[in-house]
Amino acid sequence: MEGALADQHQSGGHSHQQQDVLSHATGVLVTRPEPGLSETVAELLDAGWQPFASPALVVRPYSLSEVPTGLRAVVLTSGQAVPCASTSVDHSVPVFAVGDRTARRAHAAGFRAVYSAQGDASALADLLAQQCRPEQGALLLLSGSGQGQSFAHHLRTKGFTVFRRVAYAAQPVKKISPTIQQALREGRIGYSLFFSAESAKSWLSALPRAMWPAAASTVGVVMSDAAKEVLCKAGWHTVLVAPEPNAASLLSLLGPSS
Known part of the structure; x- marks a missing residue:
């Protein structure tokens, strides 16, 4: 996020993990609230990804x-x-x-x-x-x-x-839409973007616990080590951390859709 000092500087290695990212479904979960949500959705569409908007917070x-x-x-x-x-x-x-x-x-x-x-x-x-x-x-x-x-x-x-x-x-948002839950169950979402630890916690709190394994099977793409920790505790196995504290760096972990 740029949000609540969303540009906190964190780093994470990802060269070998990016190869794993390319093998997953092209759906991308975007949990960022507006005004950044629309910007991120537009950038993902331009890069050939299929964004699934599911803001974690109501601002x-x-x-x-x-x-x-x-x-x-x-x-x-x-x-x-x-x-x-x-x-x-x-x-x-x-x-x-x-x-x-x-x-x-x-x-x-x-x-x-x-x-x-x-x-x-x-x-x-x-x-x-x-x-x-x-x-x-x-x-x-x-x-x-x-x-x-x-x-x-x-x-x-x-x-x-x-x-x-x-x-x-x-x-925090109170519930995750049935459309998002269905896409997760069907494996159409391969990546989940979280711009802060707060948004990650909020989104997970709104997702039924039975859906956590489906969400955790996606590749987490986060802005900070704090957000990575939240996802790992929720069961994620693969989490990439943006090398620079901004949205462009976070999206660069995805690159263009193949």
């Missing part, structure tokens, strides 16, 4: 009733925070985004000065330290409910005044 964006004045910048750790930023903050305020996709969404939403850290929370903090000085004004950190506290603290240790506000709430 509800917020709008801020009051915004601090004298802001130096808005800080976005997830693309899910862009709608809140767009409706709450003047578009002339510079935006610092954790990754390229979040940056593109901010630019598309009308923000005129957008900077991408092209990575994870550490890269975003470094970018802010390079481009901003604490005396220039406060930072508005927009993140999901229950997220962002440690990142805000880290920025404060660098001397910044940080206002953290909740930009959205992500609730």
Whole structure:
């Protein structure tokens, strides 16, 4: 995901495993919520895969009733925070985004000065330290409910005044559609994409336990070691971890459909 610092940097070897991937069915389960879901589905279709959309989370964006004045910048750790930023903050305020996709969404939403850290929370903090000085004004950190506290603290240790506000709430989906379950039973889904450990846990909690073996027979493709751990505990035997902390790197593990 770029989501909740979805660009956390993790790595994993996959050269020999990619050969296994090519031998499986061309169906790809996509558990990413919007706005990233549609992007990922479109990219998979372009590459010749058959996407099965099954978002693990339902995201509800917020709008801020009051915004601090004298802001130096808005800080976005997830693309899910862009709608809140767009409706709450003047578009002339510079935006610092954790990754390229979040940056593109901010630019598309009308923000005129957008900077991408092209990575994870550490890269975003470094970018802010390079481009901003604490005396220039406060930072508005927009993140999901229950997220962002440690990142805000880290920025404060660098001397910044940080206002953290909740930009959205992500609730676990309550059930997995019968269509998805049938595709799993029939072996038409060969790969399962999970962009965070949270989404993996949420999706599994909504899937009937009797269906777990069918899901675990797919190749897991994940963004982080934490997500890999969730899948392994649920019975997955093959899990690939994106070498870089972004969606493009994750999708590169699939490549074009043969």
